[in-house]
Amino acid sequence: MRQVFGALKQTTTMDCQQLTTCESRVYLNVDMLEPEVFELAGGSVAVLSARKPEKTTANQDAAAVVAAGENAAVLIVADGCGGMANGEQAARIAIDSLTNHIATAAAAGESLRTAILDGIEEANRQIIELKNGAGATLAIVQIENGEARPYHIGDAQIVMVGGRGKVKLLTTSHSPVGYAMEAGMLEEQEALDHEERHLVSNYLGSEAMHVEVGSVRKVSTRDGLLVASDGVLDNLLMDEINGFLKNGTAASAAAKIAGVAMQRMQTALEGQPHKPDDLTLIVFSQRGKRAK
Template structure:
């Protein structure tokens, strides 16, 4: 069990990577792989939809951002979205998150690879082996959503969450964080209102970098034209409740929704009001909207 910059023009783009990223650790043609400092949403054409990515370090620390994210077009159509949240010390956590994202990209773009499910599962296994092999106690969460053929399927290990929100705010999909507090809420022994302030909130029980790592695979969930999909590190989910996240992202242009979410999380990290959650941390999320029919 583990206790767990540069502004860019928000116009739609394909294949964006911050120049501050340590590119030697990433694929040379890593389309839409993000690490480093990305405070202003990068808006990326993503398959038949559009994605907005924010990834920045905690407001109270100087070391590098230990999170990473990706928007990866699939060879046969569709798109893979991913968020990784590293742990195990600043350098080790950053490296672990980068390994997870790099390995996912490589597995999804192997010559002849035609089935995303197998490639994603292979990526989890290979990244876990590589991170464990570092021998420095590094680990990372990894949340992956495959959007294809009008549906989304979630894969995850750790407490980075995936939510699918309808335009009216209905939660259509929410992954369960692999963490004692989340399990307690699910079992009904911890009140959801108390979970955000629980003393064990930062503990996670499953992650890459562990011999016991397990991959949770969700069912395919239909994706409606006005839905919003989000993948988020705990910099979001430890500071904003699910209902607050849904209300912030469900309407408006995707870049505007990303800014609202970023700003709300920042307020909680730096100036929480009585009764509100507030935990400074690296902040990373990917928002995705399918293209609306004309």
């Protein structure tokens, strides 16, 4: 079963909700004021998606949370490429394909990894067949039995931080600027200010699309995990994200990260990142989960 939110500006309660196995919550063209929170995969998941300030057209970001078993979940963020036609359509196709494949696999007790990869391939094929220039980037985390595996395409990114602030996972943006940072040719502030930061070299809707599948990481009790579109990563420094993820619950971290990002989008200040864009994030943490 799938529940879809779309085209509404909404507030949400901070109470944890439950999803049954094979059920998903999907966010399409939403403009949320607060995160929605779920108990899932042994922890809490907080989701927030919003249009950039003063934007009246569609939010090209989309997200989904899929309950894939008693101790399993899949977290998905898709970002329609703003410089291409029909980015919202591409993000929607990606979410639909992935949630359908994952729910089917979960119901049958089949491999989530295979379902994720098949869902990505089908979405890429569908977007190419549109022949309208649509494209999207994608970041996914599969959480299963206390372990997380990342998948990503483009500049939507995944970050995992330990309770003492150690960065345990940071995906590399598939872009010239992202690769330059990885090689040590650009510092973080230089990358944030770079005129070509918006360019991506890998995206859904391309014949050359490829999926970067990361190694499995154990998720410890005090770890914080973030899956986010570039609307988040372009408006906060990594030290700031680190600080929010290593302290507090999934709900509080999501609210604080989104709050800072939206504030900076509205006002450009010297020394602070500023890039107005649609924003979507999912935070997972076992910190603050209710005792069973």
